[in-house]
Amino acid sequence: MKYIIIVKPKKTILDPQGKAIKKVAERYLQKEIGDIRVGKYFEIELEKEDDELIERLASKVLSNEIIEDFEVIKR
Amino acid sequence: MKVGIVQFLGTNCDRDCKFACDVLGLKSEFLWYESKDLKGCDVIVLPGGFSYGDYLRAGVLAKFSPIMESIREFAKRGGYVIGICNGFQILTESGLLKGTLLKNNNLRFVHKDVYVKVEKSKAFFTNGLEESVLKLPIAHADGNYYCSKEDFEYILDNEMVVLRYCNSKGEIEKDCNPNGSLDNIAGVCNEEGNVFGLMPHPERAVGDLGNDGESIWSRLL
Numbered sequence A: 001m002k003y004i005i006i007v008k009p010k011k012t013i014l015d016p017q018g019k020a021i022k023k024v025a026e027r028y029l030q031k032e033i034g035d036i037r038v039g040k041y042f043e044i045e046l047e048k049e050d051d052e053l054i055e056r057l058a059s060k061v062l063s064n065e066i067i068e069d070f071e072v073i074k075r
Numbered sequence B: 001m002k003v004g005i006v007q008f009l010g011t012n013c014d015r016d017c018k019f020a021c022d023v024l025g026l027k028s029e030f031l032w033y034e035s036k037d038l039k040g041c042d043v044i045v046l047p048g049g050f051s052y053g054d055y056l057r058a059g060v061l062a063k064f065s066p067i068m069e070s071i072r073e074f075a076k077r078g079g080y081v082i083g084i085c086n087g088f089q090i091l092t093e094s095g096l097l098k099g100t101l102l103k104n105n106n107l108r109f110v111h112k113d114v115y116v117k118v119e120k121s122k123a124f125f126t127n128g129l130e131e132s133v134l135k136l137p138i139a140h141a142d143g144n145y146y147c148s149k150e151d152f153e154y155i156l157d158n159e160m161v162v163l164r165y166c167n168s169k170g171e172i173e174k175d176c177n178p179n180g181s182l183d184n185i186a187g188v189c190n191e192e193g194n195v196f197g198l199m200p201h202p203e204r205a206v207g208d209l210g211n212d213g214e215s216i217w218s219r220l221l
Helices: A016-029 A051-062 B014-024 B066-076 B086-093 B149-157 B212-220
Strands: A002-009 A040-045 A068-074 B002-007 B027-032 B043-046 B080-084 B100-102 B110-118 B133-140 B144-146 B161-166 B185-189 B195-198
Touching: A002 A051, A040 A051, A051 A068, B002 B014, B014 B027, B014 B212, B043 B066, B043 B086, B066 B080, B080 B086, B086 B100, B086 B195, B110 B185, B133 B212, B144 B185, B161 B195
Parallel strands: B002 B027, B002 B043, B043 B080, B080 B195
Antiparallel strands: A002 A040, A002 A068, B100 B144, B110 B133, B110 B161, B161 B185, B185 B195
């Protein structure tokens, strides 16, 4: 069983990394684009399905609820 | 008082803290992150550095070390804990202090001397220093203090803001903010005032390096 967890900065948080990347991306593309937000991606292998365990891991370790949201995808 | 200086993998200001203790004549001892033994210390220092290489988020992996279990208990019983730079990040991640530390808003590692104003707060470590202006070095990439609106009101109402970036006259101005921190905050404490976290390095401003750091350390004498 594979779980994918995506951690994203909350909308209310400024993301200076995203801003810097957007600037370079626009220079490279010679074209204006929308905002870029930088997050984190985790792949976790489990022998058996355990949504509760993954939820706990994502909320207490992989993300910080003050500044980040997360999304869990099951594969 | 006996000072316990915690060493995690990647801590690099442990010896600076020992140096500060030695200069001030404070007894100190190193504490290893994999042990739960606080060796009877009266004050715990979480020094600066890059515990666990700042992987995942600065301070978060250190939070799960055995020593942190003892430190949480120690703090709950009213024990004095000071977290400097990465130590501050560990304290916020551990929930011992409100808020968190984001990347500096200019994305740079900032390394320079700054002025901070000591606010009227409950912090034991700055008791008697209120209204003074200290010149202290900073060296960090993730020092941009942030907390929710509710927590911000809470820390203001409960006198938990300890230090703010300011100019040499003690005026709190935006230009003096080196990292974009909320309301120029450079250090906060908990409700009881026994846990204190700050981004500047008082251990690097003692003896021949300047006196301003000594005022904080000397509270432990």
